[in-house]
Amino acid sequence: MSEMYSEAMGLATDVTFAKIYPSVTIGNWLAIFGAIFLNILGKKAPRLTGNGALMQGYSVDESKASYHYNMTMNDLGTGLMLTMTFFILGRILNGVCPIVHAYAWTIISVAVCKISGILPQRMEYSAVKWYDFAQGTFTVPLSAGIGIAMLNLQAMLDILSPGFVIIATAVVLGAIIGAGLIGMLVKFYFVESAVTAGLCMANAGGNGDVMVLSSCDRMNLMSFAQISSRIGGALVLVVQSVLLGILL
Numbered sequence: 001m002s003e004m005y006s007e008a009m010g011l012a013t014d015v016t017f018a019k020i021y022p023s024v025t026i027g028n029w030l031a032i033f034g035a036i037f038l039n040i041l042g043k044k045a046p047r048l049t050g051n052g053a054l055m056q057g058y059s060v061d062e063s064k065a066s067y068h069y070n071m072t073m074n075d076l077g078t079g080l081m082l083t084m085t086f087f088i089l090g091r092i093l094n095g096v097c098p099i100v101h102a103y104a105w106t107i108i109s110v111a112v113c114k115i116s117g118i119l120p121q122r123m124e125y126s127a128v129k130w131y132d133f134a135q136g137t138f139t140v141p142l143s144a145g146i147g148i149a150m151l152n153l154q155a156m157l158d159i160l161s162p163g164f165v166i167i168a169t170a171v172v173l174g175a176i177i178g179a180g181l182i183g184m185l186v187k188f189y190f191v192e193s194a195v196t197a198g199l200c201m202a203n204a205g206g207n208g209d210v211m212v213l214s215s216c217d218r219m220n221l222m223s224f225a226q227i228s229s230r231i232g233g234a235l236v237l238v239v240q241s242v243l244l245g246i247l248l
Helices: 002-009 013-044 075-097 103-115 121-150 154-161 161-187 190-202 206-215 218-247
Strands: none
Touching: 002 218, 013 161, 013 190, 013 206, 075 103, 075 121, 075 206, 103 218, 161 190, 190 206, 190 218, 206 218
């Protein structure tokens, strides 16, 4: 994004990046506050949330596949290796077709394997157990580390103004309301749709997804959040390139 601005405005990339980064940071924190608000809204109005389930009519437990295995340490190792394999495959496919982000390719690859059923069920079980282990063990320290690394108060204070905050807030509110209402039209729950399709596109990308989902206790929606971040982010860049050609 900063490279697009620098080419259109004739400025150095570091100059445009310095102007964009505070906007991303403020938007990310507003998205976190929005996730906290939506979590509270879901508790006040239970009909608007699936408590972690995205589609109406299904609970989180019903959305999960059931496996009849006893977990061993080998399962965790297999799950880790599968994770690494799909991650590397996403990078390789991104090199072949760079228009699609590597994380999006990873998710697409996993979806294809799941739909086609080419992976043995025990390997699927191993991947699920590795995810459960990683989520339960690393979410809190990862969120803390990301928060410390991304919090740049000076950069935000340099551009902070009432008008800027109003614009950023309007963008986040638009993401919540738009994604939530359209999600309900396709039988998604308002809260989960607003969080994944809305806030996870308005935040700071992959790191922002972790912070947003952990803030509303819906880390199980990470795969949907990643699709929103990567494909949504790519669409934002396409729209931005068109607008830059028209306005600048």
